[in-house]
Amino acid sequence: QALDYLQEALKTRKKVQIQALEGLMIKEIDLSVEYLNKKHIKEDLSYFRNVMQYENGKTLERVLKYFREAIENKFKSIKADLKGNVSIEDVETGYIADDLFLLAFQTEEDFK
Numbered sequence: 001q002a003l004d005y006l007q008e009a010l011k012t013r014k015k016v017q018i019q020a021l022e023g024l025m026i027k028e029i030d031l032s033v034e035y036l037n038k039k040h041i042k043e044d045l046s047y048f049r050n051v052m053q054y055e056n057g058k059t060l061e062r063v064l065k066y067f068r069e070a071i072e073n074k075f076k077s078i079k080a081d082l083k084g085n086v087s088i089e090d091v092e093t094g095y096i097a098d099d100l101f102l103l104a105f106q107t108e109e110d111f112k
Contacts, residue, residue: 004040018056021048025063033070041067 025048032041045067052060 018052018059021051022059022063026066029063029067029070033067033074036074 025044028044029041031037032044045064048063049060052063
């Protein structure tokens with residue numbers, strides 16, 4: 001439910017300070033990566049990218065770097081929990097960290 005509130009706050013604000021929007025995305029990334037919720041992160045990173053690519057490229061770059069690091073850290077912790085299993089795939093989806101990063105920027109057409 002927290003992800004739904006963050007998503008709503010992110011998309012309903014017409015004029016918001018860039019720092020506030022960046023903070024919302026960081027919190028959303030933390031929650032989405034923690035619970036491996038690719039739907040929210042895909043939608044919101046696409047929205048954030050569309051808003052920020054013309055406003056502030058550095059902010060977009062920082063958020064994407066944070067997202068990449070969060071995914072890598074999550075899968076490192078999963079790998080450590082599995083204690084020696086070679087695969088670090090998400091049990092539910094079968095995606096690895098790089099796949100999740102790429103999925104965040106694919107469109108519906110890419111899946112057809």
